[in-house]
Amino acid sequence: MAHDGADEAQAILMAVTELAATGRAFSARGWVPATSGNFSRRIGEAAVLVTASGTEKGELTPADFLRIDLDGAPLDELGPRPSAEAPLHGAIYRRFAGARAVLHVHAPATTAISLGRRDAVTLTGYEMLKALAGVTTHEHVETIPIVPNDQDTTRLAAAAGDQLDRTPDAHAYLIAGHGLYTWGSSVAEARRHVEALEFLFECELRRGEQR
Amino acid sequence: MAHDGADEAQAILMAVTELAATGRAFSARGWVPATSGNFSRRIGEAAVLVTASGTEKGELTPADFLRIDLDGAPLDELGPRPSAEAPLHGAIYRRFAGARAVLHVHAPATTAISLGRRDAVTLTGYEMLKALAGVTTHEHVETIPIVPNDQDTTRLAAAAGDQLDRTPDAHAYLIAGHGLYTWGSSVAEARRHVEALEFLFECELRRGEQR
Amino acid sequence: MAHDGADEAQAILMAVTELAATGRAFSARGWVPATSGNFSRRIGEAAVLVTASGTEKGELTPADFLRIDLDGAPLDELGPRPSAEAPLHGAIYRRFAGARAVLHVHAPATTAISLGRRDAVTLTGYEMLKALAGVTTHEHVETIPIVPNDQDTTRLAAAAGDQLDRTPDAHAYLIAGHGLYTWGSSVAEARRHVEALEFLFECELRRGEQR
Amino acid sequence: MAHDGADEAQAILMAVTELAATGRAFSARGWVPATSGNFSRRIGEAAVLVTASGTEKGELTPADFLRIDLDGAPLDELGPRPSAEAPLHGAIYRRFAGARAVLHVHAPATTAISLGRRDAVTLTGYEMLKALAGVTTHEHVETIPIVPNDQDTTRLAAAAGDQLDRTPDAHAYLIAGHGLYTWGSSVAEARRHVEALEFLFECELRRGEQR
Numbered sequence: 070m071a072h073d074g075a076d077e078a079q080a081i082l083m084a085v086t087e088l089a090a091t092g093r094a095f096s097a098r099g100w101v102p103a104t105s106g107n108f109s110r111r112i113g114e115a116a117v118l119v120t121a122s123g124t125e126k127g128e129l130t131p132a133d134f135l136r137i138d139l140d141g142a143p144l145d146e147l148g149p150r151p152s153a154e155a156p157l158h159g160a161i162y163r164r165f166a167g168a169r170a171v172l173h174v175h176a177p178a179t180t181a182i183s184l185g186r187r188d189a190v191t192l193t194g195y196e197m198l199k200a201l202a203g204v205t206t207h208e209h210v211e212t213i214p215i216v217p218n219d220q221d222t223t224r225l226a227a228a229a230g231d232q233l234d235r236t237p238d239a240h241a242y243l244i245a246g247h248g249l250y251t252w253g254s255s256v257a258e259a260r261r262h263v264e265a266l267e268f269l270f271e272c273e274l275r276r277g278e279q280r
Numbered sequence: 281m282a283h284d285g286a287d288e289a290q291a292i293l294m295a296v297t298e299l300a301a302t303g304r305a306f307s308a309r310g311w312v313p314a315t316s317g318n319f320s321r322r323i324g325e326a327a328v329l330v331t332a333s334g335t336e337k338g339e340l341t342p343a344d345f346l347r348i349d350l351d352g353a354p355l356d357e358l359g360p361r362p363s364a365e366a367p368l369h370g371a372i373y374r375r376f377a378g379a380r381a382v383l384h385v386h387a388p389a390t391t392a393i394s395l396g397r398r399d400a401v402t403l404t405g406y407e408m409l410k411a412l413a414g415v416t417t418h419e420h421v422e423t424i425p426i427v428p429n430d431q432d433t434t435r436l437a438a439a440a441g442d443q444l445d446r447t448p449d450a451h452a453y454l455i456a457g458h459g460l461y462t463w464g465s466s467v468a469e470a471r472r473h474v475e476a477l478e479f480l481f482e483c484e485l486r487r488g489e490q491r
Numbered sequence: 492m493a494h495d496g497a498d499e500a501q502a503i504l505m506a507v508t509e510l511a512a513t514g515r516a517f518s519a520r521g522w523v524p525a526t527s528g529n530f531s532r533r534i535g536e537a538a539v540l541v542t543a544s545g546t547e548k549g550e551l552t553p554a555d556f557l558r559i560d561l562d563g564a565p566l567d568e569l570g571p572r573p574s575a576e577a578p579l580h581g582a583i584y585r586r587f588a589g590a591r592a593v594l595h596v597h598a599p600a601t602t603a604i605s606l607g608r609r610d611a612v613t614l615t616g617y618e619m620l621k622a623l624a625g626v627t628t629h630e631h632v633e634t635i636p637i638v639p640n641d642q643d644t645t646r647l648a649a650a651a652g653d654q655l656d657r658t659p660d661a662h663a664y665l666i667a668g669h670g671l672y673t674w675g676s677s678v679a680e681a682r683r684h685v686e687a688l689e690f691l692f693e694c695e696l697r698r699g700e701q702r
Numbered sequence: 703m704a705h706d707g708a709d710e711a712q713a714i715l716m717a718v719t720e721l722a723a724t725g726r727a728f729s730a731r732g733w734v735p736a737t738s739g740n741f742s743r744r745i746g747e748a749a750v751l752v753t754a755s756g757t758e759k760g761e762l763t764p765a766d767f768l769r770i771d772l773d774g775a776p777l778d779e780l781g782p783r784p785s786a787e788a789p790l791h792g793a794i795y796r797r798f799a800g801a802r803a804v805l806h807v808h809a810p811a812t813t814a815i816s817l818g819r820r821d822a823v824t825l826t827g828y829e830m831l832k833a834l835a836g837v838t839t840h841e842h843v844e845t846i847p848i849v850p851n852d853q854d855t856t857r858l859a860a861a862a863g864d865q866l867d868r869t870p871d872a873h874a875y876l877i878a879g880h881g882l883y884t885w886g887s888s889v890a891e892a893r894r895h896v897e898a899l900e901f902l903f904e905c906e907l908r909r910g911e912q913r
Contacts, residue, residue, distance in 0.1 A: 098310065099731065103833035103898035145870065175830060177901065184827075194395070196429055196458035197386060200314035206431045207457055216831060220839045222796040246840055247829035265314035268388065275392040275485060405606075407640060408597060408667035411525035417642045418668055461506065476525035479599065485695065486603040518733065616817070618851060618880035619808060622736035628853045629879055687736035690810065697814040697907060 077112060081134075084110035084118045087256040089129040091172065092258075096127025100176035100267065106248070107152040110256060111162055113170045115139060119158060121149035137165055141226075156226035161252050164233050168252040170259040175248040178270035183243040189214045191242065192269050200265035201240045202258055212236060213266070215243045241266055283301040288323060292345075295321035295329045298467040300340040302383065305471075307338025311387035311478065317459070318363040321372055321467060322380045326350060330369060332360035350374055352437075367437035372463050375444050379463040381470040386459040389481035396456040400425045401454065403480050411476035413469060423447060424477070426454045452477055494607040499534060503556075506532035506540045509678040511551040513594065514683075518549025522598035522689065528670070529574040532678060533584055533591045538563060540581060545569035561585055563648075578648035583674050586655050590674040597670040599694035605665040611636045612665065614691050622687035623662040624680055634658060634686070637665045661687055710745060714767075716749045717743035720889040722762040724805065727893075729760025733809035733900065739881070740785040743889060744795055744802045748772060752791060754782035772796050774859075789859035794885050797866050801885040803892040807882040811903035816876040822847045823876065825902050833898035834873040835891055845869060846899070848876045874899055 088108045095101045106126050106191040108243060109119040117137050120126070136144040139157030140161055149198040158171045182190055191196060193210045203213060218251050229250070240262055241251035249266060252261035284478050294461045298321045317337050320330040328348050331337070339405040347355040350373055352366030369382045393401055403409060404421045412422060431434040440461070443453060451473055452462035460477060464470035510530045517523045518630050528548050539559050542548070546555040558566040561584055563577030580593045589640045604612055605648040620626050623633060641647040651672070654664060662684055663673035671688060675681035723740045728734045739759050742752040750770050753759070757766040769777040772795055774788030791804045815823055826843045831837050834844060847865050852858040862883070865875060873895055874884035882899060886892035 099901075102901045103830065103894040105830060105833065105898075159368070172415065175901070175907065177904055179900075180828070181905050184905070184909045194429075194457040195391070196455070197314065197316060197391070200316065207429050208431075218827075218840050220841075244829070245742070246827040261314040265316075268310075268313045268386070268391075271388055274394050276395045332539070405640075405668040406602070408525065408527060408602070411527065418640050419642075429610070472525045476527075479521075479524045479597070479602075482599055483603050486599065487606045527906075615853075616879040617813070618877070619736065619738060619813070622738065629851050630853075683736045689733075690735045690808070690813075693810055694814050694817070697810065698817045 076114070080110075080112040081118055081136075084112060084256070085129070085131050085134055087170075088118075088120070088134075091256060091260050092129045093128035095103060095174060095176075095263070096125075098176070098261070100174045100179075101126035104177060105175040107154055107158075107173050108156045109137075109171045112136070117143060117158060119151055119155055122152045124144075141222075153222050154225075156222050157229055157250060160226040160230040160233070161250065164230065164237075165252065167254050169254050170256040171250065171252045172256075172259045172263050173248060173250050173264055174267075176267045176270075178267055178274055179243065179249040180246070182270045182274060183215055183245050183247065183249075187215065190270070190273065192273070195269055195272065197265050197269055197272075200261050202253060202262075204240075211240065213239060213241050213243055215245050218244050218247045261274070290329070291321075291323040291330055292339070292347075295323060296340070296342050296345055297331075297469070298381075299301050299345075302336035302467060305338045306385060306387075306474070309387070311385045311390075311474070312337035313386060316386040318365055318369075318384050320348075320366075320369040320382045323347070327355060328369060328373060330362055330366055333363045352433075364433050365436075367433050368440055368461060371437040371441040371444070372461065375441065375448075378464065378465050380469040382461065382463045383467075383470045383474050384459060384461050385474055385478075387474070387478045389485055390460040390478055391457070392485060393481045394456050394458065394460075398426065401481070401484070403484070406480055406483065408476050408480055408483075411472050413464060413473075415451075415468075415470055417430065422451065424450060424452050424454055426456050429455050429458045429481075453467050494567075499538070502532075502534040502697045503540055503558075504593075506678070507551070507553050507556055508535060510542070510556075510640055513678060513682050514548035514551045517596060517598075517685070518547075520597045520598070520669070522601075522685070523548035523568065524597060527597040529576055529580075529595050531559075531577075531580045534558070538566060539580060539584060541573055541577055544574045552608055563644075575644050576647075578644050579672060581650040581653055582648040582655070583672065586659075587674065589676050591676050592678040592684050593672065594678075594681045595670060595672050596689075596690045598692075600689055600696055601608045601665065601671040602668070604692045604696060605637055605667050605669065605671075609637065612692070612695070614695070617691055617694065619687050619691055619694075622683050624675060624684075626662075633662065635663050635665055637667050640666050640669045710749070713743075713745040714751055714764075714769075715890070717745060717765055718762070718764050720803075721751075721753070721767075724760045724889060724893050728807060728809075728896070729758075733807045733812075733896070734759035738804050738808040739909050740787055740791075742770075742788075742791045742804045745769070749777060750791060750795060752784050752788055755785045762801040786855050787858075789855050790862055790883060793859040793866070794883065797863065797870075798885065800887050802887050803889040804883065804885045805889075805892045805896050806881060806883050807896055807900075808897060808901045808904075809896070809903075810909055811900055812876065812882040813879070815903045815907060816848055816878050816880065816882075820848065823903070823906070825906065826835035828902055828905065830902055830905075832896050833894050835886060835895075837873075844873065846872060846874050846876055848878050851880045867882070 104123050104132045110115050112118050121133050135148045139159040141159050161171050190213045195206045198204050198209045216229050251262040315334050318331045323329050346359045350370040352370050372382050382403050401424045407418045409415050409420045427440050462473040492572045526545050529542045534540050557570045562580040563581050567592050583593050620631045628668045638651050673684040737756050740753045741879045742750050745751050768781045773793040774792050794804050823846045829840045849862050884895040
């Protein structure tokens, strides 16, 4: 297979533009505070563009990205260090051929709901569930698993991968006390999933306020 | 009646401008997440301009709209697909001659309050009720019915229509676990209704916090 | 006393600029939804500039203001109708010579806290109390009276005035289920009072969340 | 040691730029309402640039800053009055050689959580803890002490200093009913601490909402 440098350059340019716009929108909502979160976009058979470690997601520029392989290893000798969570992105791309973008955020309802004594959040009865790819009815039951946190991100990626193997229909997973991972066939679809899930978790937390 | 193309073109242009501005404002508040919501404006005896399916409401352009009749059927052969909820807009225009704009949002308090075990939300004692067309006192009792959700939008439009026939004084209705429908004699009036009702539902949810 | 038209024109220009900026800031925070709220600025011995009825406070232009006397009666034959609550502004200017600006908002914590079964909100122990004019310590006890709502705004202005006569040290008052009135020696000071009080009411509502 | 005026001018210029950008971001989030909060940046061995008293933090210009020594005394004869809390900044710079910026905010969750009957907030189990300088795991236990408020800021600075001597590993402290003080090796690091801590306090308050 001939390597087409011009095509990849074009894919990188578009990925940077889309992910930077996503970062500005999420930052304005308080979903990536304190340089948290990380974003990626698949740009080839064996290549992913990912945000570098410690970048402010509301102000992403081309210099804040680098290319990695599906194990999370950098493809270029020079350039910034990848996010420590790069293997978690790879675990998603390896399992789901349709996944072309992965977004990870620390949004408030997302993080608050991950702290309960349970191993999944079950969502049903919401029209907003239809924002998840392939869902066609509010009667859909979406189970978002919660994976325990682990600072060894290779081990965490393996645990998350095992969880995804057991729940292949989930559109996302939570890491306890940490945040949300979701993906999509495009940056737009992955972003739609983030917006829908943060909204749904917020509704779940707030419905208890009613008398 | 002669068809006046120039007048309709002018009406479409103004409707796009007003609805796009509404979309930007609602998006900034988080009221139309994940491409949710849909907006329409009556532009003639038998024609309505409505947002296309799956559009991002914070970034509406003329290409995101199409013309439908009062049953929700597209009036043009080419162009985008209407929102699946187009019949719900028609059900409102058919019943209320004064309705010239319909707005549907998935705002957080709106959705959270629709989830209780009840068939209506009753609001009274708020000065903000006067933002609803024709209401002149905080002593007004506004009953906002809650209609069960249904993926068959023709059936849902019929159910919502029956509900509107039973409660013709309501300024809006909720669909359970879904969102809010409201309308007005102009885009500005319908937008005022959205802002007032989301505020009132938020107050209803929060008053329980007091000790 | 010679009437100095040039001075008044200058005062009006500055008042419009300051109140429009205040409106944009409050609108972005959701404190004046659905054309609610009204603002005024004293521009002479017997003249006040006030927002017209039904204006969108986030988009104020010179055409959205008019001159009234201290009873709330328009001073010009032509021009827009004053807010129905104009007499409430006069009641404040008549009582407090130092009051040069009055701001009325429907902010969420403000409105939610006005709904309890009590006739005042007492605030103490907050450093933020020092944002209220003349307060020098967090040990200050600020009592914000709650006046019952009334659609007869002349009667409401009289009731609010009587309340202000009984609690002359208060920096603001609430109308039940309605909103907040506060004032200051400048638009900046009145705006500081709005920001401080909405923050303090929010803290009062939220402190109950702690375990 | 020769005094290098050009270097200091450069340091001041950069400090103003960074702190003004921080102020705009914090103001948009509602974290410095009603001219509250104050910011500083160490610009030399014995000199700190600090915001003047009563400034609006969302609109900082060079005229809103002045130079003080580590006791909080102004270094220039002319110019604005320093914040009354200048000695609290000095108490931090004196203790931590690595502290080059200090940020103080009145953010809502920060203030609400400071009001409980306790003398510290303990945070653990959150990935976001890693936004605090030197923290490498969510298992880290961060104890943020709460110091009682005092209008005598020299006495308050001494009390806060004593507290910092007892808890030298803390990344911040709260003043009861008042707000947060945190610091960093740069404005960016101190800002990261503010964003992380407000997020974590918000999660602590909200986790109680779950059933």
